[in-house]
Amino acid sequence: MLPLAVLLQTAPQHGPPPSNAVAQSAIAELRSPYCPGLMLEVCPSPQAELLRDSIRDLAAAGETKDEIVAWMLDRHGEEWRAIPRRSGVGLWAWIVPPLALLGAGAWLARRGSRLRRTAPPPVTPGEISPADQARLDAELRELERIG
């Protein structure tokens, strides 16, 4: 771990130089119209290369990331946006997974609390439930096996 720290310390935090950062962030949000299923940043098609060049030119001319993305989508269509919008229908893409996770977590926590409240009282000395007996037997077998 320590060598890793030493080695990484000299690293720039991201690959592209700052002058290219706007273009790179715009390209990273777009799918390629020329490679089915691929992002624009990795599409090997020559047309995609031209499109990336155009985006770099726009960035060099001072356009912002959002303006560049809007420019590309105006020409090629909204379906090439790789990240759903955080409004309208696209909002559902973002909110459903965390809501489901939180909902499931809350349900589990509630159920766990209820189970703990309804847990059977501890057995008195001398008594042992069949479930505990089975567990005890299993544990003893395991202990014996481990030796």
Next chain:
Amino acid sequence: MTGIGEVALWIALLVSAWGMAMAFVGGRVDRGDLVLAGERSILAVFGLLVVSSGAIIAAFLGNEYRYNYVAGYSNRELSVFYKVTGLWAGQTGSLVFWALLLALFSSLVVLQNRQRNREFMPYVAGTLLGVLLFFLVVIVAASNPFKLLDFTPLDGRGLNPQLQNYWMTIHPPTLYLGFTAFTIPFAFAVSALLSGRLDTRWITTTRRWTLLAWFFLTNGIIFGMMWAYVELGWGGWWFWDPVENASVLPWLTGTAFLHSVMIQEKRGMLKMWNVLLILGTFLLSIFATFLTRSGLIESVHSFAQNLTIAWIFLGFLSFLILLSAGLVWWRRDRLQSDNQLESFVSREAAFIGNNLLFIGAMFAILWGTMFPLISEGITGQKISVGPPFFDRVNVPIGLLLLALLGIGPVIAWRKATARNLRRNLAVPVGVSLTVGAILWVTGVRHVYALLTFALGAFVLATIVTEFWKGTRARARIEGENAALALVHMVQRNRRRYGGYIVHVGLVVGFMGFAGKAFYVERQAAIRPGESIEVRSPFGHGYRLTYQDMSAYPATNMTKLIASVRVERDGVRVGTLTAEKRSYRQREEVASEVGIRRAWNEDLYLILAGIDNPNGVLDGTNRQPLATFRVLVNPLVPWIWAGGFIMAVGTLIALWSTSEPGRRGPPAQARQPAASRPRRPELVEA
């Protein structure tokens, strides 16, 4: 030979239908002879599928282009190696291959359980034959590998260039081995539900199968990443493509299952959850095959698309969902937990948290994958969901899982005390904070990468502590030296320590993923003699000098190869080549990248473009301008190393000596004799 192959398929279909009926009826009316007939049907179907698969391979090797499948995926120039692997190169053959592997595993189950688990076997055999029957119906009705063309072409179309790669020959079979092996615990779960024997026996009986399935699926996914990395020429290994996503869905539920069964085994809890998990894992395996084969969602893996098959798969999937839900509902009373959760600060709670996160990740990936279809179906507006979405949703879940990876193994069962937590977690937390602080001080500011390294250190520290404590205790008790004590300790509890080694592999892999945050990229168009310079995140200065461009005609393609001299920190370290390949038969162009590997980073060279390539071929353009894309990918080798460590850990766990039925009295001896379907030979004996 090929005629026999088709006949074998038809006979296999009839035998599987007959055998399925015999097995289910035999189980229902307690007739051992009928059950035996069902089991023997599995062996027969396997033999028939071997014949059929052999016939397909023979057709490839014999260049029999009258068959649509052979003509579509082979040509005369294709090497023998790729002709043999043509069995799974296309959809038609891969379905036969799926069925063959399932028949193989099913036969092993039958042979393994001739004397054991007799009470499960009728419905296990029936279920396995049912799944085999489905695949055989699909093959015969909609995807027959022996379908003839109206004419016999002189040559075939050849294999997709991207599939002509070593990893691609090994990636699909490994993935299929994982998918099909998960059918075995699925069949035992269905059998447990049908027979009402819902204690832990179906889980302990299938433990090795589950691990084996997980082993293959994990390796299949990693092989696919390796293929993408070396073949697709993007410089990446995972792109959240729908088909990639589909393969990881059953992996996530399968991993959750591997953990949650421990709670059922130890505490008698989560019975219904475990049944649901394994049913879901199998359903997701079928879903993955459906998504790969349907082409319903745009994917770079859309090598084969067939909507007829897609609808058949969807129908089967719907049937399975209804069947599974119905069975679980029917047996819900027998799926109640024996024990209750006693504390949220316990190993059970940590495992439940881990399951929640695995299922959360699965749902998020499934949701993101299907969202374009869902949004288009409901609103008519197709919304694309790309890699940035999956990264943003899944990275936090992955980090939480990493934290639980460290907490779960060291926290006490039932209820952990503050003392237990302090004793087990103090050192790992200290190590984690120290690593995080060092990385911060040395300038690492990428939050997710920083957290990954810190949490990774936490997990590694817990595992090292566990090994150290166990070794020390054993050395003291047995009077052994440390090395011997370590070996004996692992041997005595391979499942536990194998699991720890898997965790180490996962941590190493996660750190490899985090390396992506530091990648460096340069692109330039240069002429021979000119150079591109790039500085790696580890501080090395690379100079890549374009030397020359050569044209080579090969058997089924023409290669344009750029040679690039590589210097690191001013010292020549070798030459990289990057290629453009033009495949004659398919009229396709593919790239071959050059990779210089080191323990900590890969130098990755892509030949992005060549000015006037025809001039290179005819010799008029000897000094072509070429565009190169150079990447330095830090820690990528760690991903492969992590995968290797995970494989080793899984094999150690698979070697477990704790499988029931191998020690102690046979399990069926504890069951009333009248309730067990008997084999005829046993009755006669």
